[in-house]
Amino acid sequence: MEASYQVLEQLYKKMLLGGPLEKESQEYAFYLNLPFSAQDLSTSDFLKWPCVHHGNQASSVNIDATPTPVASMNLKMNFQVSNPRDIMLLQLTVIKMMLTKILSKKMEFSIKEKYSDIIEILLKPYELESKLIGTFHGSDKLLSHMAAKCLASLLYLQLREKAIVNKTWTSFCLKTLSDYPESNTISYCLWTLTAVIKEILKATCLQKAEILKQFLTSFDFLFEVFYCSVFSQHFENYQDMSLNPKVTNFLICFLELLEILIASRIHLKLYFTCQRIFYLKIFCALDIITWPIHSLVKKQFIVLLKRCLLHKVGEDVLNTSLPTLAEQDPYLDMDMLTLGNAFLQAVNLGWLKQLSISGKPSHFGGSEVQPGNKSLVHDLIILRASSLVLLKSLEIKVHNCTSANEVKAELQKFMSGLLTFLKQHLQPSLKLHHHCEWISKIFIEQDDDMLEATKASLSIYLKFTSIVTSRVEERSNNQATHHPLFCGTNHYALLPLASDPTAFGTNTEQKDKQIVKSKQSNLRIDNTSSPGTSQSLVDYDSSEDSEEESVEEKCLSNIKQTSLNLQDITEIRETISVTGEKNQSYLESTAKLLDPKESSNRSSFGCQAATKSTAYQTVISCKTLKCLKELERAISRLHRRHLFPYNPSALLKLLKHIDAINKNK
Incomplete structure (x- = not known):
């Protein structure tokens, strides 16, 4: 057992240094072969297993042989190996590192080829994927998590290099989803699915859409049944599940998978049912806020709703912005309308009142704020x-x-x-x-x-x-x-x-009188609104930005002329700032010129109100756009000089979007 650990430790250190492997691939594969199968897990006590390797290579390798020392490495044991668990953790660590280096573009071809040979031996004679899946049935969470990471990398490697979906994994996935909620490996299944899709989205290869399409095809129809099964459970009949880590972990994994599926739809323009199901059948999922589960799950669900409606799904996971709305799939508008209507329907039925x-x-x-913090x-x-x-x-x-x-x-x-x-x-x-x-x-x-x-x-x-x-x-x-x-x-x-x-x-006539009075006081000309005396939100100047400021001033002047030019606005404001009597007499005289027989107070007042309304809205619109443009300008300056307290990219993106909408209109 100690000799096996030393061989694995030596292999691990060589891989860290990126050096070549001198021994045969079969010998390394023998030491990396996991010492049990799925059947062993269900019939034996894990801690009592001996470190026994099964396979055709057992007779050709001397297990007790001491590995050849390497001068640049210290092979002293860091701790005493007392059971096969330590061996297996190191095996999984080395396998995961080997898969990562095969996927890397920085590795030398000869070294990468050696690693690939070892993995192929582990797959065919030793059934690596079956043994990795088998760990999910055990009680050791660390081993199961390490196995899930290895399995995700292995599945992605086969998809990218050979364009195949592992049949053993597919059978396990379909069975697990079908057996829900009886299956006890569902969380690992969902986590692995999420990890593989993330790897596909992060890849730089051009055939990402085809890779993901092949991966999702196998379980697309079954996922809809599984989705409905999850949210159709009557969890409210159960006792408090907020302290049940198994339920919490499953629901978190499920919501993470939903988010990455939606992100993959937007990025790669695929329209599988599993990618649209959250939009199309959201109504049955909204009851999750009434379940006796951890508040973290409810919070994650509501945040996912928000990201879907804001078109920001997966930005945190993938660390990249989503494509623009113009590049979206043809079903997005319909799906967004379905999602929004379903939520409003739930609110109409008392959803907000049920939200605790x-x-x-x-x-x-999930950590609570200290009781002494009353802020x-x-x-x-x-x-x-x-x-x-x-x-x-x-x-x-x-x-x-x-x-x-x-x-x-x-x-x-x-x-x-x-x-x-x-x-x-x-x-x-x-x-x-x-x-x-x-x-x-x-x-x-x-x-x-x-x-x-x-x-x-x-x-x-x-x-x-x-x-x-x-x-x-x-x-x-x-x-x-x-x-x-x-x-x-x-x-x-x-x-x-x-x-x-x-x-x-409210009575229309009373409101009109109030509005007329307020507009006469609010719409008087002030020097601060003129372009020559406008003040910035941040009072500083720099010669390096003088050219940019002149360009931006031109942009501001264009914004002010969206519906009326500045001179027209000023003239209208001067006109409506006159006292009520002058307005009344002016409009009445104008009306008489049009048709003296049909002159009436109502018509003249209608003209007055319509004129004031148009001018008021135009002025407010110009002032608002000017304020937002100055805000963008100030934040951009501070960001370029590294003076802004955090990364304002999202904020600047929204401000530029508002400016673009204004220019289009």
Whole structure:
């Protein structure tokens, strides 16, 4: 036993140094052959097994022979080898390293060829894959984990080098998924699947899509049945499973597999059922928040929902950005709509009320915050993710509505429900002076999520103001045939705050009077809004950025001219800043010129409100875009000089996306 360990240690050190192997491949394979099979695991006590090697090579190798010492290596034992477990751990470590070096492009061809010969011997005479799978049935978690890592590398090697899927593994995988929940090896099966797909996605070869297609084909249909089986279980009838590591580990592995499957769909443009199932059958999975399981699993599930809706699935795992929306598969819009509608339906049935927010918030890893820390009262990760999922789902829903009334009803129902949910969990810290403040209060610690929430809110607003604007224009055109003096309708009479349930049904005339007064005070010309006196968000200057600043100033001027040029805006603002009486008399005189017989206070007031509404929206839009552009400019400067406190790539990406949307419109 000690001699075997010394041979393996010598082999391990040679591989670390990248030196050639002098002995025959069969001899090395003999010492790397795992000392048991799957049948042994079910019939024997692992710790009592002797270090016995089975196979045709046993008689040709002297087990007791002392290995030839190498001058540059110290072969002293680090600890006393007392059982075969130590031998097997070293065997698995060497096999994993050998597979990694075969997959590496930096290894010399002769050394890589030697390693490949050893692996081939381990596969054919010694049935390496069967023995690796056999360790999953044992109780030793470390051995099982090491075996799973070796198996994942082996499967990927066969896929990449020979374009074949291991039949032994396929049979094990299909049986394990079919036997759920009775199977006790399901977590290792899911973990290995995830690891292989990750390796395929990280590869630089051009045939990644074909490799993954071949890998997924074998179990695609069965995975749908397995997915439904997982979420159709009535876990609520079980006792508390939050302390059951087996259940927690299985669910975490399952969610990780779902995420990597979705990421592979987006990256490689494959549309298997297993890659779309989370979108198409999400409704049955939403009940997971009511299960008596560890809060970490629920948190991971909600974060996965958020990443799907934000188009950020797999970014953390793969450390790369996903392709742009223009490069997506043809089913993505439909699947996103299905996902968003299912979530809103669940919210309508009380999903938010069932979501438990722990009074003792924990880090994402699961460790609880110290009791003495009173600054954190609630788990903001779940609050942020849930709020953003609802907001993004609502954005998708709104953009697929066909009428302004439908949009208004959806906004009133879900936004008021969201505010009620947040106030329930954040009182008394959430004291809103305005309904939009909830965005900053919830997302203040996560600026990329804050910008996503802001972008979704603006998208909903723009969509609503555009079925409303077109509706007003249509109504104006229709009435102009019979009443030439009717110039338009006050947009804001149709546009109350979506999150304020009391705003709907307010008397139109009273609202119009309030808006007229507020616009007269808010829309006066100020020197700070002129292009020559605009101030940056960060007050510093550098000669190296002077050229860039001039270019960016041109960009800002282009933004200001999106709907009206700056001179037109100024003229309109000067006009509407006049007192109410002058506006009234001016509009009335204009109306009389058009048709003296049909002159009326209502028509002149409609013209006044429509003019002010258009000017106000234009000015606000320009100011908002200017602010966001300056924010991007300031952060970019700081990032280039390594002065920004963290990597703002995600934030800058969102800001550039907003700028691109504006230019397209």
